[in-house]
Every structure is written in C-alpha cells, then in structure tokens.
Amino acid sequence: MAHYIALLRKEEESDFAVEFPDFPGCVTAGTTLDEAKDMAVEALALHIEGIREDGGGLPTPSRLETIMADPHNVGAVAFLVDAPAVKEKAVRVNFTILESVLRRVDAHAKAQHLTRSAFLAEAAIKAISDNEHV
Structure with missing residues (x-):
C-alpha cells in the first residue's frame, strides 16, 4: 500500500487546510485537526478513485525531503495518508453442485x-x- 504525504497548514482565522503535493488540486480542510485528517483521507480516496476510473496510474510517492525543500512548504506540517486499496470487481459465476x-x-x-x-x-x-x- 502506498502512502502519500499530506501538508497541513493553518492561517489565523481559517480552518486547517490540507493539500497533497503529489496530487495537484487535491485539497481539503477541516475546522479541527481531527476533521482535517479525516477529510484528507476522504479527499485522497476520492481523487485516486477518479484517476483510476479514468484509467490513469498513480504517481510514485515523493520523498519528504523533496517536498519540504520547496520554499512554499516551509511551515507546513507533513503527515502520511494511505492510498486506498484497489477494489476488485466481483464476477458472477455459474457452476454445478450436488x-x-x-x-x-x-x-x-x-x-x-x-x-x-x-x-x-x-x-x-x-x-x-x-x-x-x-
């Protein structure tokens, strides 16, 4: 199972924002830390589901050192979010049994x-x- 780095940011007078550097446009927020974490898990799952439905592949998770070397990410708090497992398709079968x-x-x-x-x-x-x- 792949793990992707999420970045948590908090500006004064705002919610906790979460973004995924490996998935541009995959962002979410929560009013509490716990809500932000839960929303991050859901946002990543939905984003990855869309990529898979479109037949796309997932990026290799970036290294923390690479992400934190970006000046834009200074001050962000990094945490890992598990990529959801691939759901297998159920197949209908017909067989004979006593x-x-x-x-x-x-x-x-x-x-x-x-x-x-x-x-x-x-x-x-x-x-x-x-x-x-x-």
Whole structure:
C-alpha cells in the first residue's frame, strides 16, 4: 500500500487546510485537526478513485525531503495518508453442485451470518492458503 504525504497548514482565522503535493488540486480542510485528517483521507480516496476510473496510474510517492525543500512548504506540517486499496470487481459465476452439498453450504453460511457467495469465497481462499503452506 502506498502512502502519500499530506501538508497541513493553518492561517489565523481559517480552518486547517490540507493539500497533497503529489496530487495537484487535491485539497481539503477541516475546522479541527481531527476533521482535517479525516477529510484528507476522504479527499485522497476520492481523487485516486477518479484517476483510476479514468484509467490513469498513480504517481510514485515523493520523498519528504523533496517536498519540504520547496520554499512554499516551509511551515507546513507533513503527515502520511494511505492510498486506498484497489477494489476488485466481483464476477458472477455459474457452476454445478450436488443439492445435498448446497444445503450444507447454505446451512454453514447461515450459521456464520454470511451469504452463500461470501462463504464459498472464504472457503476457497482458506483451501488455497492451506495448500500453499504444504
């Protein structure tokens, strides 16, 4: 997971402003430090989602030394924000299974408060993982 540097600034009589040097135009603000941090996470996620939807790639995160060497950034407070993980697309599949096995799958899924699909996906991941460790 990539981490991007956010810069926090506070002018007298203003909110806490946050910008991302690696993403020009990705800015936000909050009335408190906590709100500014939360808004920064949301702003970066939305900005990156837009880039991905447009088929673009993400920049390599800049080094702190490079960002802070810019005279414009003197006095800003730097903090890291995690880039959101890429969401995988769910795919609909059609397969054949014995009725008795399907009943057992459904019973186990219900007992674990899962959908059939979630239960089967978790079971498959566990089986693959167990097999890779052998």
